[in-house]
Amino acid sequence: MSNLESAxxxxxxxxxxxxxxxxxxxxxxxxxxxxxLILREAFFGVMRYDDIRADLGIPRSVLTDRLAKLVGCxxxxxxxxxxxxxxxxxxxxxxxxxxxxxxxxxxxxxWSEAHVLGEPGPIEIVDKQTGSGLKVALIDERGRTVPLAxxxxxxxxxxx
Amino acid sequence: MSNLESAxxxxxxxxxxxxxxxxxxxxxxxxxxxxxLILREAFFGVMRYDDIRADLGIPRSVLTDRLAKLVGCxxxxxxxxxxxxxxxxxxxxxxxxxxxxxxxxxxxxxWSEAHVLGEPGPIEIVDKQTGSGLKVALIDERGRTVPLAxxxxxxxxxxx
DNA sequence: GATTCTGAGTCCGTATTTTGAACTCAGGCT
DNA sequence: AGCCTGAGTTCAAAATACGGACTCAGAATC
Numbered sequence: 001m002s003n004l005e006s007a008x009x010x011x012x013x014x015x016x017x018x019x020x021x022x023x024x025x026x027x028x029x030x031x032x033x034x035x036x037l038i039l040r041e042a043f044f045g046v047m048r049y050d051d052i053r054a055d056l057g058i059p060r061s062v063l064t065d066r067l068a069k070l071v072g073c074x075x076x077x078x079x080x081x082x083x084x085x086x087x088x089x090x091x092x093x094x095x096x097x098x099x100x101x102x103x104x105x106x107x108x109x110x111w112s113e114a115h116v117l118g119e120p121g122p123i124e125i126v127d128k129q130t131g132s133g134l135k136v137a138l139i140d141e142r143g144r145t146v147p148l149a150x151x152x153x154x155x156x157x158x159x160x
Numbered sequence: 161m162s163n164l165e166s167a168x169x170x171x172x173x174x175x176x177x178x179x180x181x182x183x184x185x186x187x188x189x190x191x192x193x194x195x196x197l198i199l200r201e202a203f204f205g206v207m208r209y210d211d212i213r214a215d216l217g218i219p220r221s222v223l224t225d226r227l228a229k230l231v232g233c234x235x236x237x238x239x240x241x242x243x244x245x246x247x248x249x250x251x252x253x254x255x256x257x258x259x260x261x262x263x264x265x266x267x268x269x270x271w272s273e274a275h276v277l278g279e280p281g282p283i284e285i286v287d288k289q290t291g292s293g294l295k296v297a298l299i300d301e302r303g304r305t306v307p308l309a310x311x312x313x314x315x316x317x318x319x320x
Numbered sequence: 321g322a323t324t325c326t327g328a329g330t331c332c333g334t335a336t337t338t339t340g341a342a343c344t345c346a347g348g349c350t
Numbered sequence: 351a352g353c354c355t356g357a358g359t360t361c362a363a364a365a366t367a368c369g370g371a372c373t374c375a376g377a378a379t380c
Contacts, residue, residue: 012211014204022281026272027196036187044174049328051172059368087376097275102308103296104267111264112186115257121182128312132300136263140292143305148262152288209357219339224358247347
């Protein structure tokens with residue numbers, strides 16, 4: 001994916017139209033100002049309407065709409081729960097699809113710490129078994145890590 | 161980052177306020193419907209206003225605005241170029257900051273292929289040296305890959 | 321058994337963004 | 351001189367977002 005080093009101004013068109021572009025499809029589901037932030041809340045176990053609202057300061061009408069969309073995309077599930085001696089309520093829980101976004105989230109968070117925040121940031125991702133700090137990296141088929149600069153895109157069905 | 165397995169409805173608040181959250185800061189820079197797609201164009205070497213517009217179908221006024229924001233965030237640089245026997249024009253080129261987003265992009269693309277597209281997608285990322293297909297993975301301090309399910313968030317400055 | 325409280329919304333008028341179409345402007349080409 | 355092209359700008363209409371008030375059901379309180 002990394003760019004041609006010496007940008008050549010000759011190439012004019014993206015190799016793949018938008019409809020087949022996985023990134024574009026992902027952007028339809030989570031590419032707006034709030035969805036990412038709502039999912040982050042879910043990653044940290046915040047699942048209740050008013051708690052999300054309080055954390056993010058999102059308007060109620062928008063939160064209602066975004067939650068419905070996230071449920072519609074199967075990123076999150078609405079499910080009932082009851083706290084001891086309280087009436088039954090509904091909360092929102094990540095689905096497997098939503099949980100799998102974590103890798104992209106971690107990558108984006110690390111990028112932001114390096115390039116936007118400019119410092120390590122208050123939360124670190126660790127291996128719950130060993131306690132070791134974790135990073136996101138590219139690995140090849142043998143599991144060896146490869147520097148980003150060596151990654152290039154290749155058409156799978158070579159043109160047509 | 162991955163969620164507590166058995167979601168406990170007790171936790172109510174995100175561990176970190178929005179202002180310090182790296183993801184939230186990243187979302188301010190690239191969290192809208194078009195910025196991601198524009199950056200994707202840049203990854204593939206498309207750098208001219210009208211080409212981006214044609215690929216994405218984005219309205220001119222929005223593209224102008226988004227490009228200015230991306231330049232403002234130093235994700236992209238506006239720089240002059242001239243093609244043989246043509247007048248000098250301007251194009252947009254990724255900065256190092258922009259290029260480093262590639263890892264998050266690749267992770268998001270793979271997620272989308274797995275969960276949105278449902279099939280491999282037309283572009284694959286390979287090692288330009290070996291040709292080996294590349295994936296995104298979590299690695300610990302010794303470079304061993306760790307499954308996502310073992311990743312948990314930990315506060316770096318342990319509460320206060 | 322009426323009133324209050326709380327979580328989880330809905331409704332609504334205003335403000336902001338997006339859209340798409342038309343217009344501009346500079347430089348080169350015929 | 352007139353036309354074309356890339357890279358915008360301007361503008362009205364449509365879609366979204368915002369924030370405050372309102373609703374509604376069940377528990378708790380008086």
